[in-house]
Amino acid sequence: MAMSRSAAMAKLVRQITQLGMVRVQTLNCSYSTMVQAQMAMQRNVSTMSSPEDQSGKDAGGVRKHQIGENVSRKDKINFLVNTLLDLKDSKEEVYGAMDTWVAWEQNFPIGPLKRALLLLEKEQQWHRVIQVLKWMLSKGQGTTMGTYEQLIRALDMDHRAEEAHVFWVKKIGSDLHSVPWKLCDLMISVYYRNNMLENLVNLFKRLEAFNRKPLEKSTVQRVADAYEMLGLPEEKERVLEKYKHLFTKTWKGSPKKSKKIPLLTEKKDF
Known part of the structure; x- marks a missing residue:
């Protein structure tokens, strides 16, 4: 074969x-x-050039016009996803395929890559998602909280919570005063699902030290449960008391606007 x-x-x-x-x-x-x-x-994206096109070639006979420009964005994305799905589980092959895929681009194709990653997530190809994200970060691209969140989620789904923890500590955890709560909630959830309770409460204590207050009662409940399982009932009660407003808060919808009934006017004959 x-x-x-x-x-x-x-x-x-x-x-x-x-x-x-x-x-x-x-x-x-x-x-x-x-x-x-x-x-x-x-894609049949290139044909033999006519004599007048010879100036568009380099000494080796390769057209200077980039092949990637002749392929639609959708086809590029589908080609990449299909290629990645067919590859064996090898970092070298995946990185080689990614290097080749971007070789024809003048600018790093961050948009198409994001779309390709979403398609891989839809197929639950978490290991591939991790490889692509790590390759992208190795190129100095996509160094945003959104990318970090996507990588942590993929690591969790691929049952690599310890690796997610290491990545968090190395790339994110040293700057907790500005990390979005959405990302903090995700890491707390990862710790909770994987019984990494000491990491969970340590993270929450550090957030509190920066005067960061949780926005969701589910976050508080996980922290309280973690304290209970660690044999710290006083801390559990402290947290539940401090953030009890999240459990009693009711959602207030905007008042319904009353429909205006048009006034009936006497019909006049003209």
């Missing part, structure tokens, strides 16, 4: 090379070269 696949790759690369679209140093091609060739062949 592996030999037939390699033969198919080599044949594909030879066909592309004959068209002058991809330079190949050896028929024993790397995965990176195969992806370039497959992208060009599947």
Whole structure:
């Protein structure tokens, strides 16, 4: 199976090379070269140039016009997702595929990448999501709280709570005064589901030290439960008392606007 696949790759690369679209140093091609060739062949994004187009080529016969510009955004995303789903579980292969996918772009395609990640999440491909996010961060891209939240969630779903904790401590936990509560709630939930109760209460204490007040009663309840399971009933009661307003708060909807009934006017004959 592996030999037939390699033969198919080599044949594909030879066909592309004959068209002058991809330079190949050896028929024993790397995965990176195969992806370039497959992208060009599947989308038929380049053709042999006419004599007047020769100025648009470099010395090796490759068009300077980037192939990626001729492929629709949707096709790029689908190609990436399908490629990642077909790969074996190898960091080197995934990183190689990602490097090739962005090679044709003038700017880092953060938007299409986000869409591809959502599609992988929909397929519950959490391990792939983690690999892609780590690759993206290794390139210095997507260093936002939204990306960190997505990575922590994926690590949790992939049963890698300890790794999520290490990432939190290294990248996020040192700046708790500005971390969004949504992300803090997520980490508290990760600790709670994975019985990492000491980490949970330590995080909550540090948030309180920054005068950060929880916004949801579910957060307070998890903290209180953690204190109880750790044998600290006094701390449990303290937390429940301090934030009891979250349990009694009622939602106040906006008052319904009364419908105005049009006044009946006497019909006049003109």
